Amino acid sequence: MSEKSRRKVLLLHGSRQTGELLLGRMDKIRKRLSKQQNLELVPCTAPFSHPDDAEMRQWWNRQGDAYQGLLEETIPLLQQTWMSGDFVGIMGFSQGARLAHLCCLAHAANPSDFLPGLKFAILVAGYEAPLPPDFEDVYLSHLSNGSATALQGVCSIPTMHVMGHTDKLITPDQSRGLLQYYVKPQVYEHEGGHHVPMRAANVRDYEQMIESAMTNTSVTTTATTTATVTIAPNLKAKPDEETAQLQQDEVEALTAIYPDEFHLVSKATETNDGEILAYEHPICYRMDLIPSDDNDDETAIWPPHPMAIQVTYPHNYPQEALPRFKLIHDNNMMEFSTGQADALLHAMQEAGQLEEGMPCVMSCFTAARDFFEMGMMATVPTTSSKPNDGPPLTDTEEVLDQDPTTAAVNESEAPSGLLPSSTREQIDECNLQGLEIARNVLDQMGMLLAQGAATNASSGENAVSHGKGGHWTYNIGLVGKPSAGKSTFFNAATAFARQRDDSDNILGGATMAPHPFTTIDPNVGFCLVPAPHGSCPEDDDSIGDAVPKGGIGSTHGRDHKGRRLLPVLLKDVAGLVPGAYQGRGRGNKFLNDLTDAHVLIHVLDASGTADVEGNDIGTDAETGMANPKASNPLNDMAWIRTELVEWVFSNLMYKWDSIKRRGRNKLADMFGGYGQNQAVTANVLTAVEKFMESHQDRERAFDHLDTWTEADVHRLVSSFLGVRFPMALALNKCDLPTSVENVANIQEALPTHGAHVGTPLSARSEMNFIRYHIEESLGTSVPGKAKRKDETSERKVPEGVWACLQSALTLREPVLVFPVADLTTFASLPGLFKYATSDPSLPSGGMIRCLEAAGGEAPSLWNQHGSSYFTTPPESKSEEEFALLRDALIMKPGSTVEDVFLTLKRLGGLGGEFIRAEATGTIGTPSRPVPKSQKISRSNCIIKIMTSKRSTWQKK
Numbered sequence: 001m002s003e004k005s006r007r008k009v010l011l012l013h014g015s016r017q018t019g020e021l022l023l024g025r026m027d028k029i030r031k032r033l034s035k036q037q038n039l040e041l042v043p044c045t046a047p048f049s050h051p052d053d054a055e056m057r058q059w060w061n062r063q064g065d066a067y068q069g070l071l072e073e074t075i076p077l078l079q080q081t082w083m084s085g086d087f088v089g090i091m092g093f094s095q096g097a098r099l100a101h102l103c104c105l106a107h108a109a110n111p112s113d114f115l116p117g118l119k120f121a122i123l124v125a126g127y128e129a130p131l132p133p134d135f136e137d138v139y140l141s142h143l144s145n146g147s148a149t150a151l152q153g154v155c156s157i158p159t160m161h162v163m164g165h166t167d168k169l170i171t172p173d174q175s176r177g178l179l180q181y182y183v184k185p186q187v188y189e190h191e192g193g194h195h196v197p198m199r200a201a202n203v204r205d206y207e208q209m210i211e212s213a214m215t216n217t218s219v220t221t222t223a224t225t226t227a228t229v230t231i232a233p234n235l236k237a238k239p240d241e242e243t244a245q246l247q248q249d250e251v252e253a254l255t256a257i258y259p260d261e262f263h264l265v266s267k268a269t270e271t272n273d274g275e276i277l278a279y280e281h282p283i284c285y286r287m288d289l290i291p292s293d294d295n296d297d298e299t300a301i302w303p304p305h306p307m308a309i310q311v312t313y314p315h316n317y318p319q320e321a322l323p324r325f326k327l328i329h330d331n332n333m334m335e336f337s338t339g340q341a342d343a344l345l346h347a348m349q350e351a352g353q354l355e356e357g358m359p360c361v362m363s364c365f366t367a368a369r370d371f372f373e374m375g376m377m378a379t380v381p382t383t384s385s386k387p388n389d390g391p392p393l394t395d396t397e398e399v400l401d402q403d404p405t406t407a408a409v410n411e412s413e414a415p416s417g418l419l420p421s422s423t424r425e426q427i428d429e430c431n432l433q434g435l436e437i438a439r440n441v442l443d444q445m446g447m448l449l450a451q452g453a454a455t456n457a458s459s460g461e462n463a464v465s466h467g468k469g470g471h472w473t474y475n476i477g478l479v480g481k482p483s484a485g486k487s488t489f490f491n492a493a494t495a496f497a498r499q500r501d502d503s504d505n506i507l508g509g510a511t512m513a514p515h516p517f518t519t520i521d522p523n524v525g526f527c528l529v530p531a532p533h534g535s536c537p538e539d540d541d542s543i544g545d546a547v548p549k550g551g552i553g554s555t556h557g558r559d560h561k562g563r564r565l566l567p568v569l570l571k572d573v574a575g576l577v578p579g580a581y582q583g584r585g586r587g588n589k590f591l592n593d594l595t596d597a598h599v600l601i602h603v604l605d606a607s608g609t610a611d612v613e614g615n616d617i618g619t620d621a622e623t624g625m626a627n628p629k630a631s632n633p634l635n636d637m638a639w640i641r642t643e644l645v646e647w648v649f650s651n652l653m654y655k656w657d658s659i660k661r662r663g664r665n666k667l668a669d670m671f672g673g674y675g676q677n678q679a680v681t682a683n684v685l686t687a688v689e690k691f692m693e694s695h696q697d698r699e700r701a702f703d704h705l706d707t708w709t710e711a712d713v714h715r716l717v718s719s720f721l722g723v724r725f726p727m728a729l730a731l732n733k734c735d736l737p738t739s740v741e742n743v744a745n746i747q748e749a750l751p752t753h754g755a756h757v758g759t760p761l762s763a764r765s766e767m768n769f770i771r772y773h774i775e776e777s778l779g780t781s782v783p784g785k786a787k788r789k790d791e792t793s794e795r796k797v798p799e800g801v802w803a804c805l806q807s808a809l810t811l812r813e814p815v816l817v818f819p820v821a822d823l824t825t826f827a828s829l830p831g832l833f834k835y836a837t838s839d840p841s842l843p844s845g846g847m848i849r850c851l852e853a854a855g856g857e858a859p860s861l862w863n864q865h866g867s868s869y870f871t872t873p874p875e876s877k878s879e880e881e882f883a884l885l886r887d888a889l890i891m892k893p894g895s896t897v898e899d900v901f902l903t904l905k906r907l908g909g910l911g912g913e914f915i916r917a918e919a920t921g922t923i924g925t926p927s928r929p930v931p932k933s934q935k936i937s938r939s940n941c942i943i944k945i946m947t948s949k950r951s952t953w954q955k956k
Contacts, residue, residue: 009033009089009210010082011043012096014125016056019043022093025259026196029203036207037214041091044081047073052933059099067132070102078103082115089120089210093196094170097126101178105131106139108155114139120213122206124162124196125170128177156183158213160206162190162197166263168270169194191263191286194270198260199288201306237315238281241473242596246675247283247313250359253678254287257362257665261288265310277902284312286328287365289372301375303336305329309348309368311361318359322352325364340377347371362669366662419656422711430715431645433695435754437687437715438722442811445683445723445893469895469935471903472814476527476805477597477725478572481636484605485732485763487523490572492767492801494525495774495847523572526841528556528851529805530563535816537885537923537942538564553828553860553886555836557843559802560855566816566890567841568809571597595675599808600727602640602755603763604633606742607733633742637729637753644725644754648674648717656713664702667716676724684720691715722754726811729758730804735765735794757807761800769795773853774846797854817889817900818942819909823918823927826942828886830873831909836861836887837869860886885923891936898932901945912947919943 013022023030023043033039046057048069059074060067078099081087092100104121106114131140140151159182163175172189179185186209190197239247255262267280289307310326317323325348327341351367352360371377422430478486533539538552556565573594594600610631652659652670659666664685671681685702692701692712701708729750731743743760750758772795821827828836836842836859843851845867848858861870889903897917904910919940920927930940 006038006040006086008040008042008085008087009091010078010087011041012059012090012092012099013043013046013057014094014096015058016050016052017093017096018055018057019045022096022196026198028198028200028260029206032203032207033210037210039088039210042081042085042087044078047077052931059095065130065133067135070132071134071138074099075106079114086117087115088117088214089122090115090118091122091124092126093124094126094194097123098129101126101181102132102135104155104157104159105151105181106135107157109140118157120158120160120210122160122162122209123175123178125164125167125175125194126161126178127170127174152180153183155181158184158186158209160186160188160209162188164193164195164197165189165191166265167192167194168268193264195259200290239313239315239317243316243319244279244281245470246318246359247281248279249672249677250318250361251279251283251285253359253668253672254285254361254365256678258287258365261290262286263288277898282313282315284310286310287361289368291372301377302372303329303331303377305331305335307331307336307372309365322349323361323364336377343376344368344371347376358674359669359672362665363658366666419653419713420709422709422714426709426711427714430711431718433691434688434715434718434720435722435751437691437719438684438754439751441683441687441719441723442726445680469815469892469899471899471906472890472892473569474566474809474814474890475569475571475597476808477594477600478570478603479594479600479640479727480603481605481610481631481640483610484603484636485730486572486603488763488767489601489603489730489732489801489804490523490525490570492763492770492798493527493570493805495770495844495850525570526567527570527805528559528565528802528843528847529568529809530559530561530802531566531816531888532806532810532813533563535813535938536564536888537818537921540922551884552826553884554857555839555859555861555887556841557848557851557859557862558857559851560797560799562857564888565843565851565856566809566888567839568805570805594725597675597725599812600725601730601804601808602637602727603730603732604636604746604758605631605733606633606731606739606746606760607736608633608738608742609733609736633731633746634749634752637746637755641721641753644721645714645717648721649713652713652717660705663705667702671720671724674720674724676720680723681720684716684723688716688719725754727755728804728808728811729755730763730801731758731760732763734760734800735762756811759800759804759807761804762794762796763801765794765796766798766801769797769854770847770850773850777846777849798850799854813893815891815893815895815936816941817891817895817936818885819887819889819900819904820885820942820944823920823942823944826884826923828884829904829909831904831911832887832907833861833873835907835909837871842869885942895936896932897930897934897936897940897943897945900936900943901932901947904945910945910947915946915948917943917945 011019011023013019020043023041026041030041033041046059048058048061050056050058060070090100090103092098100121100123103115107118161175161178163172165172176187179187188205190202263286265286266282266284269278287309289309291302306329308328310328312324314321314324325345327344329336347367348364351363478490480486554564556567558564608631655670659670668678668681668685672678689701692698729746731739731746733739734743747758750756819829819832821829842859848862852858858864863870889900891899891903898914901910901914914932917930917932918927919930920942921939927944930943934940
């Protein structure tokens with residue numbers, strides 16, 4: 001049949017999609033229909049913009065039962081498209097399936113006029129709903145006579161109704177509601193959720209249905225039987241918040257990379273658009289092993305029946321355990337033996353162990369495919385055996401003792417000759433290029449706006465993504481050579497947060513001494529950070545008397561400048577020495593401890609009174625100036641960044657052979673092991689690829705990794721680290737005379753070596769201020785110890801520490817949200833009373849004493865009379881005034897109104913289901929309704945959310 005006479009199938013996309021977007025996801029069926037049936041799949045794009053995304057489309061604007069625009073624009077568009085070619089069928093997904101159903105009804109009523117020649121329809125995730133009154137009047141009145149039952153069985157054309165067994169957006173029952181309108185409808189239930197299934201078996205069944213419809217024969221599909229998969233009962237423990245996020249990021253990446261092969265088994269909470277918000281733990285899913293399309297000898301290396309892998313996450317994956325894998329198939333012992341199954345699981349286990357501590361499912365899945373694609377199945381005896389006596393991966397949940405990067409830190413063990421070598425000058429140049437690329441990415445993400453970065457780069461063709469939003473437990477990591485003052489800075493910032501029992505120090509806190517490795521394990525505690533200027537409603541000087549400034553509260557108090565304080569986790573990790581990436585000192589432990597930090601503060605000894613190892617050597621005895629044997633602070637900045645770069649570079653080199661074979665996806669998977677979400681990693685890879693294309697004329701560089709050099713990989717690593725770990729400097733010991741020149745030189749050189757801003761400070765003097773007032777609040781001093789001179793002399797308000805923490809927070813600025821119960825009075829949510837009085841991030845009585853001594857304010861719900869937080873809500877009006885705009889939620893960039901709602905539910909501020917929300921950005925500006933899919937910014941940060949369930953406080 002000629003191209004001119006090729007018949008066509010009309011493809012109708014769902015809401016918030018486009019025709020081309022859906023067609024791109026259906027490439028397998030498009031090719032199959034073209035090759036086998038000489039049918040062309042033709043997409044049609046809806047005429048209306050989606051209210052939440054102007055680039056995406058929808059078929060009508062829904063108002064109650066009315067489909068506004070359906071008759072005026074959508075139906076004429078479809079009819080015009082249909083009449084322009086030899087169309088014989090229609091296929092729709094979700095809202096497009098609903099539209100296809102309406103078209104089938106209209107065709108049944110007017111077969112010669114409406115979509116003439118329609119022979120079949122495939123409705124994927126279609127749903128029953130009241131018919132639009134105007135549509136019924138125009139097209140169906142002579143059939144229905146006002147009665148829906150009169151339409152039952154009205155459509156005689158062959159139809160296939162595809163529904164997902166785990167579809168939460170449109171359930172199978174909702175899809176089955178359409179069956180009543182059709183004669184002999186064919187039901188096709190797959191195991192997935194809200195999507196068009198595109199596995200090989202699915203495509204074959206679509207083709208068979210279409211072929212039978214075109215030839216008027218019957219067909220039996222294979223998807224009516226679904227497998228029941230149970231989750232092992234010994235996986236009851238829940239992951240912590242950070243681990244849960246790592247697991248969720250990997251699942252989302254696998255879903256995007258393998259949309260046809262991935263099938264979620266465990267439950268999840270979804271939005272109305274089918275986007276998953278939260279996963280029920282343990283996460284369990286199935287990955288189908290599908291032979292490559294370009295393999296000419298599939299039957300020789302693949303079992304005759306389909307294979308799949310069930311994956312279940314232990315609570316401590318990926319940091320301390322591998323996933324549990326289970327093979328799912330219907331092959332008998334002669335077709336796929338126990339020995340071959342053990343060999344396959346062992347190959348997956350080896351792949352997982354190479355990436356200990358990092359998400360590894362993609363590598364394990366690739367290893368499983370390689371097992372069949374490379375003919376390894378034929379090399380394994382059909383008798384049961386366990387290669388190398390290794391245990392099968394089916395029940396693996398052992399703790400892995402080896403650090404994630406141990407295998408990569410020893411240069412003598414790393415593979416050699418994998419990359420063409422580069423000169424030191426070439427590597428240095430590429431490292432600098434990487435820093436510039438990183439800065440551009442950060443600018444586009446809005447992370448460096450406070451440092452004067454471009455403000456318009458976040459839109460247009462170069463726009464980047466922040467990734468998935470949600471509540472943010474913000475984490476700042478302290479780095480620096482031993483004895484630079486990290487632990488002193490930590491104690492000043494956290495008010496001696498106690499991390500372990502210490503009978504010699506009733507204040508707790510991090511241990512301090514002028515020699516390396518005082519800190520062996522990380523010290524972790526909450527610190528208070530002034531909110532970035534302009535991020536809070538009270539920062540607006542134009543609010544006037546709309547709300548008395550003195551009446552605006554703050555859950556965590558305010559500093560001496562009246563700035564709202566935010567709780568941030570601070571981690572002081574073991575000191576770093578040159579060669580740490582090779583395992584010197586505590587380096588390997590240090591580097592792994594960094595992966596949960598969002599930004600870094602490099603505590604730099606600006607005085608130049610220590611050697612490169614961190615030993616205090618003082619000043620020159622004769623001149624009183626810097627000791628010639630001391631390390632230059634600028635050099636300290638350089639080698640610490642070098643350690644970070646070489647750490648990641650060594651890890652990549654250890655697996656470069658695998659990376660070179662698997663390309664961009666393998667690189668993204670590797671970088672995911674450093675705690676970065678997939679969206680930001682994709683931003684970096686895209687930016688590096690564009691740089692190499694524009695500056696070196698190397699198109700699609702990630703498709704040609706065999707041409708890369710050492711310098712190219714350094715550029716990539718430098719770019720990634722610059723985005724992954726934006727850095728601020730704490731220019732410590734600035735009270736010493738030798739620091740004056742060094743501080744000036746450093747600030748003049750910024751930005752440099754990955755650092756963007758530097759703050760001069762004396763951590764010791766500011767810590768002394770904290771120590772003094774905490775001891776005063778305790779009514780005692782540290783027993784059994786004589787006070788050192790520096791503990792009794794200079795004490796400074798911790799202004800430098802606060803300024804440095806704020807500068808770090810601004811590098812990767814969170815979105816602040818202010819939930820209220822009333823948008824007129826701005827009263828805080830009573831349901832957050834418990835959060836504002838008992839959350840672990842709240843400052844202690846000693847820290848509050850320090851705040852007040854520095855000229856700041858105590859938290860709003862601190863009871864000055866009882867020296868404790870209120871146990872019941874205050875009743876006097878004066879106390880209530882301080883509850884206005886009290887609470888600030890720290891959210892990730894890209895968070896939506898729905899993310900705020902879920903956070904408030906978790907904190908106890910709200911109950912029930914989301915109904916609607918209103919928001920404003922400034923005090924005194926009228927509020928407006930906001931959809932739950934709208935992203936949060938400073939223009940809608942003050943928000944009131946209404947739900948279906950009234951809390952106790954709402955019933956009063």
